[in-house]
Amino acid sequence: MAAGVAAWLPFARAAAIGWMPVASAPMPTPPREKRRTQDGLIILNVSGTKFQTWRNTLERYPDTLLGSTERDFFFHEESNEYFFDRDPDIFRHILNFYRTGKLHYPRHECISAYDEELAFFGIIPEIIGDCCYEEYKDRRRENAERIQDDEDNENNNDLVSPDMTLRQSMWRAFENPHTSTMALVFYYVTGFFIAVSVMANVVETVPCGSSPNRVKDISCGERYALAFFCLDTACVMIFTVEYLLRLLAAPSRYKFVKSVMSIIDVVAIMPYYIGLVMTDNEDVSGAFVTLRVFRVFRIFKFSRHSAGLRILGYTLKSCASELGFLLFSLTMAIIIFATVMFYAEKGSTASKFTSIPAAFWYTIVTMTTLGYGDMVPKTIVGKIFGSICSLSGVLVIALPVPVIVSNFSRIYHQSQRAEKRRAQKKTRLARIRAAKIGGASAYLQYKRNGLLGDRLDEASKEAGQALVTKTSATFENQHHHLLHCLEKTTNHEFVDEQTYESSCMEVSLTNQARSRSSSVSSSQHGLSSCCSRRNKRKSFHVPNSTTGADRHGSIQELSTIQIQERPLSNSRASLNAKLDETAQLNCDQPFLTAAIISMPTPPVTTPEGDESTSSADYLQSNIVRVSAL
Amino acid sequence: MKAKNRDQSFSDSRELDGSYDQLTDSVEDDFELSTVCYRPEGLDKLLEQTKFTKKELQILYRGFKNECPSGIVNEEAFKLIYSQFFPQGDSSTYAHFLFEAFDTNKNGSVSFEDFVMGLSIILRGSINDRLNWAFNLYDLNKDGCITKEEMLDIMKSIYDMMGKWTYPCMQDNAPKEHVENFFQKMDRNNDGVVTIDEFIESCQKDENIMQSMQLFDNVI
Numbered sequence: 001m002a003a004g005v006a007a008w009l010p011f012a013r014a015a016a017i018g019w020m021p022v023a024s025a026p027m028p029t030p031p032r033e034k035r036r037t038q039d040g041l042i043i044l045n046v047s048g049t050k051f052q053t054w055r056n057t058l059e060r061y062p063d064t065l066l067g068s069t070e071r072d073f074f075f076h077e078e079s080n081e082y083f084f085d086r087d088p089d090i091f092r093h094i095l096n097f098y099r100t101g102k103l104h105y106p107r108h109e110c111i112s113a114y115d116e117e118l119a120f121f122g123i124i125p126e127i128i129g130d131c132c133y134e135e136y137k138d139r140r141r142e143n144a145e146r147i148q149d150d151e152d153n154e155n156n157n158d159l160v161s162p163d164m165t166l167r168q169s170m171w172r173a174f175e176n177p178h179t180s181t182m183a184l185v186f187y188y189v190t191g192f193f194i195a196v197s198v199m200a201n202v203v204e205t206v207p208c209g210s211s212p213n214r215v216k217d218i219s220c221g222e223r224y225a226l227a228f229f230c231l232d233t234a235c236v237m238i239f240t241v242e243y244l245l246r247l248l249a250a251p252s253r254y255k256f257v258k259s260v261m262s263i264i265d266v267v268a269i270m271p272y273y274i275g276l277v278m279t280d281n282e283d284v285s286g287a288f289v290t291l292r293v294f295r296v297f298r299i300f301k302f303s304r305h306s307a308g309l310r311i312l313g314y315t316l317k318s319c320a321s322e323l324g325f326l327l328f329s330l331t332m333a334i335i336i337f338a339t340v341m342f343y344a345e346k347g348s349t350a351s352k353f354t355s356i357p358a359a360f361w362y363t364i365v366t367m368t369t370l371g372y373g374d375m376v377p378k379t380i381v382g383k384i385f386g387s388i389c390s391l392s393g394v395l396v397i398a399l400p401v402p403v404i405v406s407n408f409s410r411i412y413h414q415s416q417r418a419e420k421r422r423a424q425k426k427t428r429l430a431r432i433r434a435a436k437i438g439g440a441s442a443y444l445q446y447k448r449n450g451l452l453g454d455r456l457d458e459a460s461k462e463a464g465q466a467l468v469t470k471t472s473a474t475f476e477n478q479h480h481h482l483l484h485c486l487e488k489t490t491n492h493e494f495v496d497e498q499t500y501e502s503s504c505m506e507v508s509l510t511n512q513a514r515s516r517s518s519s520v521s522s523s524q525h526g527l528s529s530c531c532s533r534r535n536k537r538k539s540f541h542v543p544n545s546t547t548g549a550d551r552h553g554s555i556q557e558l559s560t561i562q563i564q565e566r567p568l569s570n571s572r573a574s575l576n577a578k579l580d581e582t583a584q585l586n587c588d589q590p591f592l593t594a595a596i597i598s599m600p601t602p603p604v605t606t607p608e609g610d611e612s613t614s615s616a617d618y619l620q621s622n623i624v625r626v627s628a629l
Numbered sequence: 630m631k632a633k634n635r636d637q638s639f640s641d642s643r644e645l646d647g648s649y650d651q652l653t654d655s656v657e658d659d660f661e662l663s664t665v666c667y668r669p670e671g672l673d674k675l676l677e678q679t680k681f682t683k684k685e686l687q688i689l690y691r692g693f694k695n696e697c698p699s700g701i702v703n704e705e706a707f708k709l710i711y712s713q714f715f716p717q718g719d720s721s722t723y724a725h726f727l728f729e730a731f732d733t734n735k736n737g738s739v740s741f742e743d744f745v746m747g748l749s750i751i752l753r754g755s756i757n758d759r760l761n762w763a764f765n766l767y768d769l770n771k772d773g774c775i776t777k778e779e780m781l782d783i784m785k786s787i788y789d790m791m792g793k794w795t796y797p798c799m800q801d802n803a804p805k806e807h808v809e810n811f812f813q814k815m816d817r818n819n820d821g822v823v824t825i826d827e828f829i830e831s832c833q834k835d836e837n838i839m840q841s842m843q844l845f846d847n848v849i
Contacts, residue, residue: 007692010849011744012714014751015727017759018766020841021788021832022780022811027841039688056688099695 043081049088064122105132111139156624170249197235236272268298315408326400367393669741670772679749694785701738718792774822
């Protein structure tokens with residue numbers, strides 16, 4: 001119900017007096033009014049800015065935070081007011097909503113901040129007043145597109161899921177050529193061949209000098225027919241192979257076949273095959289010639305290579321209604337003017353306007369201000385109407401064009417922004433990562449001090465306290481304690497990068513020595529390799545990850561000790577060699593199926609993610625302990 | 630509801646925004662009238678004239694002013710406000726009758742004084758006052774007696790507020806039957822009209838009506 005209407009409820013109830021005398025049944029008892037507190041003022045303290053309003057005002061909307069008992073959670077006893085730790089500027093608008101019943105959207109506020117406030121106070125954005133609703137929707141859509149873009153890029157770029165089959169990786173290579181060199185090569189090769197094919201089509205028709213038995217020039221295509229045929233065959237072969245590969249790799253073949261690009265591909269190569277199967281028959285050769293026209297559609301294959309072309313296509317699609325209107329109005333005008341011109345010129349002798357359809361040509365040429373001059377009116381009436389025709393043509397065409405242009409501009413700018421954001425993202429993410437690593441190192445620092453305090457508890461209690469407790473705040477203390485608990489739970493410790501790398505080197509050296517021998521050492525390895533077998537797929541694919549810097553983020557378990565060494569070696573061959581070794585050891589210890597805490601997270605560094613062993617000894621002791629589970 | 634008539638929207642200037650197709654002179658008239666802000670007489674005078682306390686008047690006025698910032702409410706706004714309470718049916722006819730009853734000086738608008746005096750009678754008046762007011766409501770042409778046609782109009786407007794979806798299904802002759810019952814009860818001398826005395830007398834004899842009249846004591 002609207003705002004002030006709640007205040008009119010007493011009136012509505014009073015107006016019920018008209019029903020009483022005519023009522024055929026006794027009235028129900030009225031609801032018990034709880035001893036209503038006087039309509040007092042409520043103080044709302046929002047981050048220091050005090051707002052005051054009547055209690056009734058807030059209770060107009062009982063399904064929001066302020067109107068319901070939910071606000072009691074924010075009541076501050078000492079100052080007898082309701083305290084909200086939110087933005088006071090945006091709160092102003094929210095309170096105005098209660099007062100006037102209309103929610104406005106301030107244009108200078110960030111859309112997500114505003115949305116958050118609305119969500120907090122339990123107000124649905126749909127009730128934003130008409131004056132501000134469009135702006136709100138536009139900003140929201142923009143924001144959503146931006147986030148969607150970012151997400152898409154993230155998904156595309158970071159999708160290094162180790163589970164990718166050949167098919168998926170092929171599809172990815174096709175869609176994002178810059179992900180691997182093979183894909184890039186393929187991309188350029190197809191582009192080159194498209195260009196070559198189009199050029200060949202063009203050059204084919206150029207007159208190439210005359211042959212001795214013919215009078216006029218023959219085209220290059222006829223002269224060097226074999227060469228052109230070979231070239232055409234080669235191009236079509238490449239295109240066919242590409243199309244088949246794409247079809248194979250597509251996650252949804254049906255959707256792929258329906259897509260525009262695939263249709264263009266098919267149209268580009270079909271004429272060749274049709275030409276192959278068709279015999280050199282007289283009656284079908286005309287159709288054959290027509291088919292060759294379709295070869296020019298190969299030029300549309302460039303739209304995979306050019307973003308600008310795609311934008312143009314997308315613009316035309318989104319302006320379909322404007323284009324339709326343009327077409328429709330042009331058609332109407334053409335018919336009208338053609339009819340008029342025909343009847344106007346009917347009188348004059350030897351007039352070119354033989355029929356109304358014949359006059360269409362004149363009308364089109366005039367309205368688009370081409371004016372070839374092959375058909376001109378000769379009578380005065382014809383000339384008058386001809387001039388009106390050309391003037392109106394200018395107007396009719398000029399009207400929808402700005403709409404199309406502005407659409408194109410909007411879409412183009414959007415894509416520009418997307419490009420820029422993509423470029424900026426990398427630096428932004430790097431900076432954020434650096435900040436996070438800073439947070440992780442704080443914990444490690446604390447640990448060194450804390451361990452100190454742990455072992456030398458009695459002796460250096462004061463010193464330890466001075467080091468540990470005075471410098472860090474309550475929040476940090478509790479956070480560090482939490483991380484410490486996690487370490488104790490998992491029997492692992494957090495370390496920093498250098499320690500980890502050095503420990504891995506040690507482990508790899510010792511393991512290399514041991515891997516040749518059997519039994520004793522193999523039992524210890526057996527555990528790790530056995531568990532690595534359980535998680536074989538995941539851990540083996542880790543080396544393929546291109547984000548080398550985050551390797552320790554993704555390897556969190558004991559069992560991948562062997563695998564942890566992998567990223568350190570640089571050549572793939574050596575990686576493969578080591579993998580084989582562990583694979584051989586796998587069968588030895590089938591009974592060791594200890595539960596390893598394995599958390600294969602995506603390779604993003606988080607403070608809690610830096611788990612690995614700090615020393616070889618610790619490693620061994622950990623292995624033993626875990627196997628006892 | 631859009632203001633279709635020309636001389637209506639002098640209370641809500643926002644209704645002028647939709648009037649593209651109004652003739653310019655009427656728009657100017659509306660503009661002139663809409664800038665007039667009607668103020669009620671002082672709070673003290675209203676205290677004398679009505680039986681409300683100061684706080685009650687304050688609350689009533691705040692609600693009134695919030696919905697009608699210009700100080701007066703016209704029939705369209707009245708209907709709109711009333712229809713918010715009855716989303717299922719069509720309350721416009723009954724709201725029209727109410728408007729007529731509140732608009733004591735017949736100038737097409739209800740000011741705060743009219744509003745509050747009407748409410749005072751209904752909510753704070755004696756039973757007889759209330760019955761009088763109800764009679765005034767029913768008597769559409771204000772000639773002192775209620776005819777069957779008037780009663781039928783009132784009854785139809787009340788049934789309209791119910792809307793279509795009722796249980797049991799709304800019969801077409803339900804209002805008429807109801808009117809017959811009413812006249813049987815109220816029309817003492819069977820002359821086809823109900824006068825004020827007949828009305829009050831019959832109501833006082835009816836327990837249900839007496840009881841329902843007392844419901845209004847605690848509305849505000």
